[in-house]
Amino acid sequence: MSAPIGFAVVGCGVIGRVHAEVLAALPDTAVAVLVDTDLAAAEKLAAHLGSAGFPVPPVTASLAAALARGDVDAAAVCVPSGLHADVSVAVLESGRHLVVEKPIDVSLAAAARIARAAEEAGTVASVISQHRFDPASVAVHEAVTAGRLGRVTSGVATVPWWRSQEYYDSGAWRGTWELDGGGAVMNQGVHTVDLLLWFLGRPVDVTAHTALLAHERIEVEDTVAAVVRFESGALATLHATTAAYPGLTVRIQVMGDRGSAVIDDDELVWFHSRELARSVAAGDAGAGAVPDEPEDQSAAVLRPDEEPTGGPGTSGMFAGHRRQYEDVVAAIRTGAAPGVTVADATLALATVHAVYASARTGATVTVADLLDEHP
Numbered sequence: 356m357s358a359p360i361g362f363a364v365v366g367c368g369v370i371g372r373v374h375a376e377v378l379a380a381l382p383d384t385a386v387a388v389l390v391d392t393d394l395a396a397a398e399k400l401a402a403h404l405g406s407a408g409f410p411v412p413p414v415t416a417s418l419a420a421a422l423a424r425g426d427v428d429a430a431a432v433c434v435p436s437g438l439h440a441d442v443s444v445a446v447l448e449s450g451r452h453l454v455v456e457k458p459i460d461v462s463l464a465a466a467a468r469i470a471r472a473a474e475e476a477g478t479v480a481s482v483i484s485q486h487r488f489d490p491a492s493v494a495v496h497e498a499v500t501a502g503r504l505g506r507v508t509s510g511v512a513t514v515p516w517w518r519s520q521e522y523y524d525s526g527a528w529r530g531t532w533e534l535d536g537g538g539a540v541m542n543q544g545v546h547t548v549d550l551l552l553w554f555l556g557r558p559v560d561v562t563a564h565t566a567l568l569a570h571e572r573i574e575v576e577d578t579v580a581a582v583v584r585f586e587s588g589a590l591a592t593l594h595a596t597t598a599a600y601p602g603l604t605v606r607i608q609v610m611g612d613r614g615s616a617v618i619d620d621d622e623l624v625w626f627h628s629r630e631l632a633r634s635v636a637a638g639d640a641g642a643g644a645v646p647d648e649p650e651d652q653s654a655a656v657l658r659p660d661e662e663p664t665g666g667p668g669t670s671g672m673f674a675g676h677r678r679q680y681e682d683v684v685a686a687i688r689t690g691a692a693p694g695v696t697v698a699d700a701t702l703a704l705a706t707v708h709a710v711y712a713s714a715r716t717g718a719t720v721t722v723a724d725l726l727d728e729h730p
């Protein structure tokens with residue numbers, strides 16, 4: 356059994372705390388040091404870990420001091436989005452593994468800097484997209500890949516959340532182009548954009564409108580409606596808002612000519628596959644023909660395994676991060692590619708940028724053109 360992988364957690368705010376708790380709780384990782392330019396935030400998180408029964412890590416306001424430590428093998432970058440590349444490149448140039456929060460950064464130029472540094476470092480670099488590791492997402496991805504939905508024809512993705520004015524006022528960086536990089540689709544919606552691409556493949560172009568309707572003192576949109584066209588020919592609608600009081604569930608529908616699936620707030624609430632219906636019918640009553648028109652749709656409803664409950668890292672936000680860290684640890688230990696790569700996150704970011712470019716110009720925007728600007 357090798358020693359746990361030591362992580363520097365850089366940025367000790369809302370999500371830094373989730374990373375620190377998951378890293379402290381997992382058997383194969385440890386929090387080596389907490390870093391925050393606001394030293395009080397790092398000290399508060401260190402005390403929190405101590406009160407939860409974990410070892411109290413040292414704290415520093417200096418990234419360089421953290422990266423000079425011998426017990427730091429990797430870093431979790433949890434600073435405001437527009438600072439991700441600056442911190443991530445320093446981490447990679449020091450030869451460490453990298454886990455960086457979503458979005459990869461706010462600009463494609465910054466994402467390209469991370470990609471270049473990761474290639475030179477040759478270490479593991481992964482970007483948080485924790486919902487890829489939800490059992491429901493894994494089940495739908497496997498079904499699509501195995502062809503169980505037939506030809507995927509369309510998708511519907513909606514993130515109808517509510518964020519109060521106090522949320523935007525709670526940090527000077529929130530709702531700014533420079534550090535948040537955008538609003539409802541960049542900050543809150545990028546998870547769902549990533550899932551949509553994971554299920555439907557490479558996006559070709561985007562046509563979109565954005566609006567700021569229910570908040571003040573922010574530069575970015577709180578409402579987005581977009582249409583995405585995919586290389587396969589599939590079409591999808593993408594809706595994201597932080598202006599839907601009191602906040603509804605995130606829903607992704609994937610539809611094909613042989614089946615369809617619906618994920619609602621991370622749960623697989625609907626799954627029908629004609630192929631699966633055939634095997635159910637064959638098991639029940641011998642090899643029966645399956646009609647082209649579905650009849651009893653409940654026959655082929657699939658539910659993911661029951662989730663374990665209780666204990667650190669087994670619920671909500673923590674569960675997704677825990678699963679993604681298990682994937683990152685496996686990548687570090689085995690040399691396999693992580694489940695979410697820098698290229699995956701860059702494609703999601705380019706899709707978000709295509710939304711903004713289309714909303715700005717009124718034209719349909721080709722995603723590859725944006726990527727070509729920052730090879």
Ligand SMILES: NC(=O)c1ccc[n+]([C@@H]2O[C@H](COP(=O)([O-])OP(=O)(O)OC[C@H]3O[C@@H](n4cnc5c(N)ncnc54)[C@H](O)[C@@H]3O)[C@@H](O)[C@H]2O)c1
Nearest residue numbers: 366367368369370391392393396433434435436456457526
């Ligand atoms: N995956 C998710 O579900 C999820 C959820 C929330 C936030 N996030 C992402 O996490 C990031 C942080 O968001 P947050 O809500 O935790 O923000 P936050 O404002 O609560 O925390 C950010 C922390 O970073 C510190 N910081 C700023 N610049 C720094 C630097 N150069 N070096 C070290 N520390 C620095 C700040 O002092 C602050 O404590 C954002 O990119 C956000 O998009 C992801």
